[in-house]
Amino acid sequence: MKKYLILAASTLLLAACSEKPGYEITGSVSNADLNGQYVYLYEYGVKDAVPLDSALVQNGAFVLKGSQNSPALRTLRFSEEAVEPARVAPGENAPFMATFVLENGKLTVTLDSTSTVSGTPENDAQKELQGKIKGLRSGIDKLIADMKSGDEKLIEQAEAKYDEIDQKITEAVVNYILAHTDKQTAAKNLYDFRYNIGEDQQNEIISKADSTFKAVPGISYMIDHLNVLKKVAVGQKFTDFEMPDAKGEMHKLSEYVGNGKVVLIDFWASWCPPCRAEMPNLVKTYKQYKNKGFDIVGISLDSKADAWAKGVKDLDITWTQLSDLKGWQNGGAALYGVNSIPHTLLVDKDGTIIAKNLHGQDLEDKIKEVLK
Incomplete structure (x- = not known):
């Protein structure tokens, strides 16, 4: 009898060892009109990419399961017929769309007017940054209205406040990037905020970044661009053409x-x-x-x-x-x-x-x- 118990335990152990680690994405969708629509999983930054997976939204929810060999940036979104693409400010996910790091573990996705992803340390950190950015931008609409008011004093005040908010957001993003120069979300933030972050600071970030960071779509373009700028930096001779x-x-x-x-x-x-x-x-x-x-x-x-x-x-x-x-x-x-x-x-x-x-x-x- 003891022999059979040992054999049974060994079989269970082998079965457990043979199971591959995987991910489970539990998603919720706030818009009832999207019930019956498919949400698609794409490789981030690849033009005309073919969906890697899809899930049907039922009763405002969906589930995706699989296995990921190494963490990778992915995007969840609906077809353009279901949700019209929208441009958003840097650092934000478009409505009913989310870019995140897909890695093994349990992930929670909320697809809404402001979409979020959580469940692993990197996605949690990115969600925290996005919350900070959203908080800083909370009064931006009024400032934009003030800048269109025609009142010179009001416009001047609004522009100064707008610039102050913009600077605080950029500082928060740079701090996040410098603290995560081995993370793909940090690389995506650098690319998204490339027009806000100064040349010197971009060079500092790239000098500290690892190969995973540099492999994110768009970063090689930025590195090439920075190399061009070094040739025409202050102190250099002008380039003729x-x-x-x-x-x-x-x-x-x-x-x-x-x-x-x-x-x-x-x-x-x-x-x-x-x-x-x-x-x-x-x-x-x-x-x-x-x-x-x-x-x-x-x-x-x-x-x-x-x-x-x-x-x-x-x-x-x-x-x-x-x-x-x-x-x-x-x-x-x-x-x-x-x-x-x-x-x-x-x-x-x-x-x-x-x-x-x-x-x-x-x-x-x-x-x-x-x-x-």
Whole structure:
């Protein structure tokens, strides 16, 4: 009898050892209209990806089970016919959609106007960060309304508060990333907030990141971009290129830069509202300093010649303008790592880059300083 008990125990032990560890996703969906719809599991960051799995939503709930060899970023979402895609601020999940780390264990997903995932340490930490971001943004709608009010004092106050909130959010995100440079959620946050986090801080993060972090979609692009920016950083010589003017005549940047004048290289486009808003300041600055050793070279990211020409005329731009009419594929923009506009570089008389992205009074103050 003892022999059979030993054999039975051994069989149970073998069975237990042969079971693969797995995950179980227990999901809830707040919108009753989505009952009877399938929610799909996708690999994160892969365009036109085929669903890895799916589950039917019944009575506001669904379950997904499987096994994951190593943690990986995944996205849960409905078809576009069931839930129309929506753009959201960085750090937020779109309505009824969630990006999370899929790993073995019990995960809880809530698909709602604000979706969350919890159940493992990394997903719990990301959920906590998202809650912090949501709390900081709680009064943003009123601030946006105030900025459209037409009341100058109210607009000024709202803009200052908005910038303060934006800075606090960025600080929270950077702190999270630096504390998790071996985590995929941190890498996703870096990519999502790439326009908010400064170049120096991005370089610091990348220098501390491990291979798992760097393998997340979008990070290799950021690394390449940072390497380009190092070549055109403050203190480096400007990078030359050739581009046509509005008449189709080719010109090298070196015809205007590095020849004894302080030059502002201005990447802009006629379709860019912030560029147009800044242009009166540039017109004023150009008129004031053009005969004192200052010049501007505009590099337009337009793709239509007529729109470019109209923009130049309407905005009273009288300085040199160059464009290959390739929009965001502009050859000069690629060499200077431009991924948002307006983007400016101030270059000293000998061709050394001395400042970046100065506007308004800050630009004028710098020009005064270097023209002494």
